[in-house]
Amino acid sequence: MWDPMGAIDTLTEDITLKSHYVYVVDDDRDVRRSLSFMLGAAEIRSHPYGSGADFLDALPDLEPGCILLDLRMPQMDGFHIMSALKDRNVDWPVVVMTGHGEVPIAVRAMKMGSVDFIEKPFSEQALLGCFQQAFTLLE
Secondary structure, three states: OOOHHHHHHHHHHHOOHHHOEEEEEOOOHHHHHHHHHHHHHOOOEEEEEOOHHHHHHHHHHOOOOEEEEEOOOOOOOHHHHHHHHHHOOOOOOEEEEEOOOOHHHHHHHHHOOOOEEEEOOOOHHHHHHHHHHHHHHHO
16 A cells, blocks of 8 residues: 655655745646645645746746646647747756646657656656656756
């Protein structure tokens, strides 16, 4: 049986989580709240954004961090956000999440530079594992 506290303890030992941010970009308010709570329990600082435009507007003032990015959002989808990051020479690690985990979508996300792809719903352990890899790319 998976022990969430054990996973969090292990991750905390491997990486200084308090020095990293995760920017959660998802149009679903409940998902943003849930992810922010889960990340906070793992002592990972997070900041939620309800749209890609809001995130990109804030980007110049943000400290480098990992981006947890939903692909399917109205107005500006995750692929457009990834393109905008590339255009701005922002190479922060991106973990893509979607409720529609089709292989072509995953391949496209990885080709665009995401460091990982996770399908909703996902376990806390799976998400924390994604960040363990992503945070090493920030150092």
